[in-house]
Amino acid sequence: MSAPVTLDRREGPHGEVVLRRRAEHFEIIANGTFLMDTSDGRSERLLIDAAQAALPEEVRAGAAVLVGGLGVGFSLAHAAADPRWGRIAVVEREEAIIDWHRQGPLASISGAALADSRTVILHTDLMDYLRTSPDTYDALCLDIDNGPDWTVTEDNESLYAAEGLAACAARLNPGGVLAVWSARPSADFEGSLRNAGFSGVRTEEIPVARGVPDVVHLAVRPG
Template sequence: MPNPVTLDRREGPYGEVVLRRRAEHFEIIANGTFLMDTSDGRSERLLIDVAMGALPAERADGGPSVLIGGLGVGFSLAHAAADPRWSRIAVVEREEAIIDWHRGGPLAAISGRALADPRCVILHTDLVEYVRTSPDTYDALCLDIDNGPDWTVTEDNQGLYTAEGLAACAARLNPGGILAVWSARPSPDFEESLRNAGFSGVRTEEIPVARGVPDVVHLSVRPA
């Protein structure tokens, strides 16, 4: 593989965030930890698809709404915007640099069409704080802000996966709403935490990889 080329490096309130290009792909690095790249977006798209697939097919109040936690390289947002069934799409992103890279930066090729969609809005805030304090509710929460519940980018993010954090997620969901959490590896402990927090239908969807542990999406339902 060719050596990466650094395109931008920022110091923000949560530490350093870097955008790199390696051949034709882009990479996001936070505090020295690889977060994601544009080489394979299957698991990010699955995050959106499993949430939609778990919702009722017919609704009396129009299409469902979704909150995406983490803009990242934009695969989840672009995939959601390509589905006309979503009526409202909000993305929470705490890193101003990442938002800039999508708004006229190198990642605009992935997300530009989605950001021009009137259904879509970017919320520049911290996801953990947002789910604890916002009065907004959604039919689906699709969260991808860490490498998984057991491998967080910053210590503050650990609160999202606690009993208190999951209760806050449930409060942001409409009855029967879906919580989908991306992870770089399965987490049986997190599945148990979801059950203990009162979620039902807890299951894990896997994305097979050529080598190593598969990416997964942890899926659960807020009881109606």
């Protein structure tokens, strides 16, 4: 495996974020923790597809989706490539990551999606947005950590607790879908989703080359 080359390093309000290139792929490192790269976007695409498939048939066309975390842009690009989605909002708290997409190397992934009239980028903290925004969506597709049990920063932990799940439910229309990406399954998080009043709680797995599968946790706000 080739050595990584650092392309940009920024100190933000939530710590350090780094963009690296390793051979032909890009990597994002947050506070010294590997977050994601461009080597395989299957699980990010499943995050979007699984949410779309879990929606009631009558709202699939024109459904509004909130993507939590811009990352390397796979989830946004996949949502924008699907004409069934209506409004596509992306919440990203790191200005550096937004810059890397708008005028940096990651524009090769997200450029067409950012130019799509359905897309809006919201530079804000996800939990703040969920708690205070009046906007509602048919699907929330969240990928801001390595999973509910492995957060990038400690303040992200509240998203997966009762407070955060209540805020997610408040932003969902009745019958709306919450989809949460994770690097490993979490039985505890499934229990938290049920305790928060979500129905249809299940986990879809994505096999990886080694180790436990990536997963998408899915839950529905009852109508």
